[in-house]
Amino acid sequence: MKNYNVAVYGTGSMGTGIISLILEKSSLNLVGVISKRKEREGIDVGEILDGRKTGVLISNSLDKIFEKKVDVFLHATSSRVSDIYPEIVPILKNRINVITIAEEMSYPWVANKKLSESIDELARENGVSILGTGVNPGFVLDTLIITLTGVMKKIDKIYAKRVNDLSPYGPTVMKTQGVGTTLNEFDEGIKNGTIVGHFGFPESINMIADALNWKVDNVIETREPIVSNVLRKTKYVEVKPGMVAGCRHIAKGIIDGYEKIILEHPQQILPELEGVETGDYIKIDGDPQINFVNKPEIAGGIATISIAVNMTPLVYDAKPGLITMKDLPIPRFLK
């Protein structure tokens, strides 16, 4: 039995992943797909997957979808609150719940307080809820850390690190992480904002701190080049020794003058060539001591797709408003 009618906004790699997963879920019924690409208007969504017929047509406009009963809209277009705001407003106004993987939306007050308040108000007025989620921000370096503090008597310091391998990714990711640059090019890229590192540290740190009732004085972020000592080569990029294999992005949440939350996400290609194991590491100093390690790291793309889809029933049942992972029942796999 299909329990929820869902629609998807976005047909990029994340959007198509979400669509494929929805089609596998016995509890979900795909009722519509929105794409901004003109050439996709009117085609069966199966054509951008594996060619099968699904009977669900892609549309450039929301209007047709609003004629149907939609319980939850899954949204996957871009990262910033300000960019997605005009896309989600009509959905909320049509009283449809939203799950978005826009990174800033995981804790949107950090990036844009004013629009967040407006989204919250709009969602409440229309009796629906809207959640930002994903693997990170959204799970590994925030939700999971908060959950682990639940068994603690005393917390001195939180230190967590996610070490991944970017080699499956294409040219866009290589550019935003500075893979294949010289040291000078890396410095230049950091200065002009083309090399950005990880997206979501201030969101994760503020979510953790708010959950623990800690007040964040400020968040200090650093982005360093990971200089390769060996030749690293993927389909899309070649990194010679002395060149940059990725970006080590570190964020420190300063609380009461102390570095209480330190999150680290070195993103590079082929770290194992220099003996670095990928993995998720959560160390919480305190009582009891927590020292969780997951090797290799939870695969990012599939985990973001999965958590977005899996959260459907919890978002549908949630109190109206702009909500975050810390407000909802523990996440879980959806059949």
Next chain:
Amino acid sequence: MKNYNVAVYGTGSMGTGIISLILEKSSLNLVGVISKRKEREGIDVGEILDGRKTGVLISNSLDKIFEKKVDVFLHATSSRVSDIYPEIVPILKNRINVITIAEEMSYPWVANKKLSESIDELARENGVSILGTGVNPGFVLDTLIITLTGVMKKIDKIYAKRVNDLSPYGPTVMKTQGVGTTLNEFDEGIKNGTIVGHFGFPESINMIADALNWKVDNVIETREPIVSNVLRKTKYVEVKPGMVAGCRHIAKGIIDGYEKIILEHPQQILPELEGVETGDYIKIDGDPQINFVNKPEIAGGIATISIAVNMTPLVYDAKPGLITMKDLPIPRFLK
């Protein structure tokens, strides 16, 4: 500012741990303590802690506490639904929320469906909620597993193990785990029910399965002796080579004919003497693969005390009724 008035039922090792922790919490105000021990009637609760004056007197009767405004009662007396039922009924009738560490209460329908329904009804009628929690059942082998499935696209099998060291515990735990017995005595103890192994596997398995919408055909439990190859000695017990150092308790949740959930809890003294590392291990086969390891294991006593206390605001805010960890927002440290 004290945000919640709390009372404690039980002054054993867990109860006193809970009382001590409440006194440390800036958000909690201890308003009363119930003990069944006659000799504790009327004494300051500080006398059973470190001797300080707290101004909170221990009582044998609930009546005095009911004269005060109590938001949440923390309950720590015994393990079974049927044993604690008469203790919690008057609390619920007085419209006070309850958090109990009784193992069966973590998912009480498994052990006692009828009393669970009665508790649920009573809680709803009185507009309060009641939760069973603890480190295990309640966190490591259920809540945390469910949470990790939230990022998964596909689950083939769940295998989790908690390896701990019983050496801090006293004679009662040694007996229930068969530590220091011969093989014959161990077999006899299993048969006559004096050696019980872990308390809570059916609860954890059913909580996981219900969260994932899996139907449990049955739960198969085995309890095997951990025979020591070396001399193991604690303050309370001596285990010679060939004798039993503990109980390897395994539970398998059979779902659609397959062993889909396997939980293992070998409890023994000094496992490291034979090269066995204590730890929490959660392996979920599927996509993405999950392979979490926490070494050493989350210390059990302090974690149970902490999670019971930390859940106070979430239980206070919860919908009325009998609730479980899977129904509540993600746990978190309480200031």
